[in-house]
Structure formats: structure tokens, C-alpha cells
Amino acid sequence: KQEVTQIPAALSVPEGENLVLNCSFTDSAIYNLQWFRQDPGKGLTSLLLIQSSQREQTSGRLNASLDKSSGRSTLYIAASQPGDSATYLCAAMDTGRRALTFGSGTRLQVQP
């Protein structure tokens, strides 16, 4: 059964810093890996999706990488802003069931 782990669980940084969120998964037979943002009490907003054949995806200040062989993905946020404060979840989609397994998330606070 797929297990997804995110480190750190919480992170507080001053505005303007670059930061890296880490995600690891136990079963490398994934279909894709997705990063989501969740604001308190809200639904999930898709940030980036990396197909299993890809190594990275970029959107604006966000860059996500995928290393299937080591079971790792990272989300890089450049020049962080207070509006980036949220919980960031990574999720791995398995090849068979096409269902996402989520990590526990990293709660990010960007201080003005």
C-alpha cells in the first residue's frame, strides 16, 4: 500500500525567502504526482502535476521535481510571499486504481 510522507510538518519563513518542501513515497509505480494547496477550511487547489515520465514542472514561482527511482518529489517556492501561507499537500496517483494517496502536508507560514 502506498505511503506518502511530507517533511517538514510545519515551516515558518520571512517574506522573500526561497524554500523547499519535501515529499517521499514508498511505491515508485506511480502514474503521476500532484501538489495541492489548501487554505484553512477550504478545498484543494491544484498547483502542479508531474507525470511519471517527467522530471519537473514549473508554474510561475513554483517548481516541482520528481525522482521516481528514489521515491521523492520536491516543491520549490521562490521569493515567498505572505499570500503563500497555506498547507501544501503532495499526493501520488497509483497506476492501477488511479486514486490519489495524500501526504500529511506541510503547513507554511510566510511572515511579512
Next chain:
Amino acid sequence: DTEVTQTPKHLVMGMTNKKSLKCEQHMGHRAMYWYKQKAKKPPELMFVYSYEKLSINESVPSRFSPECPNSSLLNLHLHALQPEDSALYLCASSPPGVPTGELFFGEGSRLTVL
């Protein structure tokens, strides 16, 4: 229309009530999902419908009954729930075909069971 719409946003019900959560999308997606998220926990998969057929049931108690009447609509019928079922219920949909597999989530229905 690029949204997954969930109603109601908030629901309070007693343990003997029968209620339903509704999820709608008009993006032509053919896979629809129910996830349950407890406070400060990640979402957990409950059900998956693929082309209006139930394809995954994650051993969810029978007091939760899903229904997919057509390709745009997904319901979750609730009966005789327990206080521990209080959570945010998230619906998602995914387009057909390969390679995407991208899930689009609604804002969720926050359920409180008294």
C-alpha cells in the same frame, strides 16, 4: 465551466437524520471521487466512480451510500451517522483518457454530526 460545485457548504445533522451531499461538474469528466478529511489530517479516499460505475469502495461503512445518477452528478447519502463522521467531505473529478489523471477538487461540504 471549470468548477466542481459541492452543496451544501455546511451541514449539521443528528444521528437519526438522513441527508445527502451533492457534487456537480460540467467539464466532461468521467471519473468522480469522494474524499473525507478530518481536522489537520490529509484527505482519505472513500469512493471512486468511473463512467458512472462504482470502481473503488475503500471499505466505507454502509451508513455512507454513494450514487452517480449521470456523468455530471455525484451524491453521497448519509444515514445514521456517528459524531466521529464529522469532517470535510471533498468531491473531485478527473478527465477521461491518458495521460492526465489530474484531479479537480470542490470546496467541500463541512459536516457536523451531533
